[in-house]
Amino acid sequence: MRQTLIYISLDAPFSILPDGTADRPILHVGFGLILLGLMLAYAAWFFLTGQATGQHRSESSQNEKENRKAKKNQSGKPPSPLAPLVAAAIQLGAVGLVAYFFSPVRVFPVYGYGTMLLIAFVVGASWAGRRADQVGIERDVVWDAAMAILVSGIVGARSFYLIQKREMVFKDASSLQDYLFRIVNLSDGGLVLYGGVILGTITYFTFCKIRNVRPLQLADVITPSIFLGIGFGRIGCLLNGCCYGDRCDLPWAITFPPGSVPYEIMLHSGFIDPNAVVSLPLHPTQIYSSIGGFVLAYLTATVFKYRRHVGEVFAVGAIFYPINRFLIEFVRGDEFTQLDTGLTISQLVSIAVLIAGVVYLVYLETTSVHPDVHSKKHD
Numbered sequence: 001m002r003q004t005l006i007y008i009s010l011d012a013p014f015s016i017l018p019d020g021t022a023d024r025p026i027l028h029v030g031f032g033l034i035l036l037g038l039m040l041a042y043a044a045w046f047f048l049t050g051q052a053t054g055q056h057r058s059e060s061s062q063n064e065k066e067n068r069k070a071k072k073n074q075s076g077k078p079p080s081p082l083a084p085l086v087a088a089a090i091q092l093g094a095v096g097l098v099a100y101f102f103s104p105v106r107v108f109p110v111y112g113y114g115t116m117l118l119i120a121f122v123v124g125a126s127w128a129g130r131r132a133d134q135v136g137i138e139r140d141v142v143w144d145a146a147m148a149i150l151v152s153g154i155v156g157a158r159s160f161y162l163i164q165k166r167e168m169v170f171k172d173a174s175s176l177q178d179y180l181f182r183i184v185n186l187s188d189g190g191l192v193l194y195g196g197v198i199l200g201t202i203t204y205f206t207f208c209k210i211r212n213v214r215p216l217q218l219a220d221v222i223t224p225s226i227f228l229g230i231g232f233g234r235i236g237c238l239l240n241g242c243c244y245g246d247r248c249d250l251p252w253a254i255t256f257p258p259g260s261v262p263y264e265i266m267l268h269s270g271f272i273d274p275n276a277v278v279s280l281p282l283h284p285t286q287i288y289s290s291i292g293g294f295v296l297a298y299l300t301a302t303v304f305k306y307r308r309h310v311g312e313v314f315a316v317g318a319i320f321y322p323i324n325r326f327l328i329e330f331v332r333g334d335e336f337t338q339l340d341t342g343l344t345i346s347q348l349v350s351i352a353v354l355i356a357g358v359v360y361l362v363y364l365e366t367t368s369v370h371p372d373v374h375s376k377k378h379d
Contacts, residue, residue: 001240001260005110006109007028007107011106012028016030046085112240116233120229121229124229125146128224131221132218145222148203148207153200157192157199159195160195214310219314226317227317227321231297232293233293241256242261244334245332247283247333254282255278258277262333263279292321299316319357326350326351329347
């Protein structure tokens with residue numbers, strides 16, 4: 001567990017120093033080094049993919065060719081391919097200068113959970129862009145969809161958690177400010193994946209309607225990336241200390257330090273002594289879920305290569321993910337059974353999603369919608 005990875009320091013822009021205040025020192029890294037790292041990462045990505053962040057479209061796209069031709073006619077020469085790279089460097093430099101001279105806060109924490117979400121977003125969207133090229137969807141659409149799903153997914157996952165754990169979250173809250181803080185405070189955990197899936201799905205279909213994209217075609221494109229994002233996101237859960245497992249005596253059991261969510265809950269429940277240096281050994285359910293996400297990403301990406309119907313990749317994902325989640329719930333330590341069923345709410349939702357996925361896959365097998373049909377009409 002490591003909720004804070006590093007601190008970004010404005011007062012020592014090109015230094016790397018330990019804070020010296022904890023048993024496990026957290027580095028203070030100068031913001032200048034951070035900006036240089038971002039510029040180098042952007043440059044590497046730009047030259048490897050051949051396109052800039054603000055464009056995200058296939059080089060073979062007819063619109064891209066027309067835009068280049070128009071720019072060439074206006075200026076007499078084609079635009080420099082390095083222009084987006086220079087523009088990004090100028091923007092990052094400007095942000096750094098403004099922060100250095102005007103920010104009242106001089107040290108910023110970089111959280112592990114947020115970092116893993118960022119990695120999941122960038123890697124997942126970039127990977128989906130390659131599949132989008134194969135079905136005639138512009139990469140702009142993939143990146144816009146990824147942003148819409150990310151934001152709505154976090155809101156939905158948090159809302160689902162607040163509804164499910166409202167008594168624990170808002171216990172002893174006494175003011176409007178306190179309520180608002182607890183709503184947005186993710187440092188103590190508090191995201192339920194299925195809540196994000198529900199709101200993300202609503203947002204997704206709304207997005208497809210607005211952008212005139214076939215929902216099933218785009219769903220096949222992004223499904224492997226969603227599971228890749230789950231793989232990285234669950235690593236973030238491990239760093240944050242949330243979504244923890246039940247008691248475990250296996251060799252790979254993990255423990256959490258004082259101040260973490262598992263430790264504090266065990267302490268308040270009387271399971272550990274106040275002088276305990278770590279929590280009880282627990283199942284590393286975050287790692288189980290992460291491995292499951294990466295495996296499903298590979299599985300659905302393989303299905304995409306050989307799919308016979310539009311929507312088949314999405315259907316396969318809707319079948320196998322609930323099975324994975326249903327089994328992991330048996331060793332989760334932060335979930336409780338619901339409605340006298342002996343099953344958690346996530347397991348109940350998993351059953352419903354699994355049934356829907358099976359029914360939908362059977363339905364696809366009776367249709368003749370081939371993935372080579374690239375019409376952008378709605379399904």
